[in-house]
């Protein structure tokens with residue numbers, strides 16, 4: 001599906017940190033899924049998607065992402081318990097919930113997408129994400145962040 005001009009601006013931006021403040025039904029989750037697929041298309045990438053809650057990640061993104069990648073034969077292994085896809089090229093895409101603070105401990109991440117980051121408690125303080133400069137969580141509009149990061153301890 002072609003992106004809208006505003007979505008294209010986000011997708012084409014080469015910055016290390018991308019913060020988009022968007023309204024309802026902008027297509028934030030759509031572009032989040034697209035970015036996950038685009039980055040995971042490179043071999044051996046570790047990509048995370050964080051929704052405000054684990055349940056939301058499962059309800060909103062899991063089925064869509066899984067179906068999309070399965071339909072193009074990219075998926076080698078599906079872990080339903082951990083909401084994690086391992087792709088044939090060795091990349092992994094994991095879905096997380098900001099409500100499960102302890103799950104936000106990562107090894108080196110190549111891409112981190114935080115969808116609707118206004119709602120969760122400040123996930124920027126989570127152990128895996130600490131190196132990223134905190135952003136305001138008080139904006140009145142919904143936020144999505146794309147933070148490709150190279151080394152997280």
Ligand SMILES: Nc1ncnc2c1ncn2[C@@H]1O[C@H](COP(=O)(O)OP(=O)(O)OP(=O)(O)O)[C@@H](O)[C@H]1O
Nearest residue numbers: 001002003004007023024025026027028029030031
């Ligand atoms: N570029 C696009 N082309 C076609 N359909 C799109 C595109 N972007 C989004 N959509 C569709 O628009 C609808 C809303 O998209 P999405 O759920 O990604 O928006 P959102 O901003 O995450 O919404 P919410 O505010 O509810 O979280 C979905 O049905 C999605 O498939």
Ligand SMILES: [Mg+2]
Nearest residue numbers: 028029030115
């Ligand atoms: Mg959404």
